[in-house]
Amino acid sequence: MEKCDQYRQRDIGLIATMQEMKPIRWPENLSRVPYAVYADTQVRATEEHHIFQGDTWNYLCLDVELEEPGQYRTTFIGETPVVVVRDSDGEVYAFENRCVHRGALIALEKSGQVDNFQCVYHAWTYNRQGDLTGIAFEKGVRGQGGMPEHFCKSDHGPRKLRVAVFCGLVFGSFSDDVPPIDEYLGPEICEKIERVLHKPVKVIGRFTQALPNDWKLYCENVRDSYHASLLHMFFTTFEINRLSQKGGVIVDESGGNHVSFSMIDPAAKDASYKEQGLRSDHDRYRLKDTSLLAGFDEWPDGISLQILSVFPGFVLQQIQNCLAVRQLLPKGHDRSELNWVYLGFADDTPERLKVRMKQSNLVGPAGFISMEDGAVGGFVQRGIAGAQDMQAIVEMGGEVVGTGEGRATETSVRGFWKAYRQHMGVTA
């Protein structure tokens, strides 16, 4: 008996220790990131509430994927399942993909077309705006059972999202306070989205890449213009992307949204790589089939590469004629998924479509210039095990967040953390 009590005492002690876990210490300046934020289940849970269900707009799907009334797609905001659907009034609606009865998924398929939604568990029915419209055996069977009379269907329903469509991109938000989408994006980001999505698009492929890392490591990676020509050697070798090329980085006022862009300038062949003896330059490597990179002039401004991100997890990519949107979704505290949607324009000729498909060898899970991004987050995730008290350095270009011309900077990575801290309520 006595022994049992001792064990109990000890157990209580253990639980108390868990509760006294050290809080994550954020340094005042944005150039340090505590490793603990990439590997903590409590942080992950807090993010769901403060970021994904907080005052943010989250990419859901493309307008063109919901052409007809009743067409729907299922997706996620953070880890919360949602349904996006077009109703007969032409509007797009989105609501939590969770039956109010017992919490089961309402829609199981990735996409489809329906008159209404019915949960398979007990056949509760919802219309295309997410209203609970039917309860099986609501009045009971032969006078027995059924729901009480005071149960009011209109009082119950899955959470509805605010929906905004910008340039054919459908965003959803759980927040009533989030600013309108164009304000959230900021004028410069809006302009750069409009620049790419200037006419109707069509989907030419969808691929999902499972990332062995916390979602934020990919957010940083996509905003990190510093790594592009160092990790991705294919880029550098073919002079698609050199740090000394003309280009720049734009970070919006919130810090969370960014655009990185560059223009090919064959005249400005630089020696900076050779001087530093970096492995990124490799003269003997030339393509046998150069049609891979043979594109066509599509944008009069000469921008050959534009990577744009919207906080928290949206990316729009233009690499030459290769267009895609990427939706990043967290899957637990050390996994995430990147959904690639490869795009062409609705009026593409077969020749143009072919160019886009050839160039799509550059991106995606097997992409010549993006496959490394699938792995490098995992290298960090594995590298920081046991270093919960330590911090990453993001100090290239100083400590500031801002727009600039050079791309040897981590300014937009710091921008991400500026927005992240603000949403998470981190005060220095």
Add this chain to the structure above:
Amino acid sequence: MIDLLSIMAFHAAYADTIDSDQLESWPNFFTPDTLYRVTHIENEQEGLPAGIVWADSCAMLEDRVAALREANIYERQRYRHLMGIPLLLSSNIETAQATTPFMVARIMATGETQLFATGLFRDRFVKVQDRLLLAERVVVCDSTVTDTLMALPL
């Protein structure tokens, strides 16, 4: 007639070439103007034409091998291909069409083996100077998800 056995022998040699890291020989299984694409079943059902790998020449496959050797950064890894029995859809003296199921395990530098991909090779063979070559290979993966990255070819 291109028979079942010759296609199975082709698959065995193809798998061995990739799995034993003789990637430079991999393009030799294709015709100069071959079509090679890696996609998955949902894209195929919807008729979406893009691939995570998309080539319309053998030279593009050679370039991919060169990129894997010279440019791309990835952890050391290898594959183990298991090929199923081909389903011969049509065959004559010069050409044949077949679908063959496959499973590919990926062995990482850490020593772990994972089931990396399963799917179907949808193949069009031609006989050139007594050798079978792929005029077209569509790799239709069963899963829509690729773990981490696909460096080595399927």
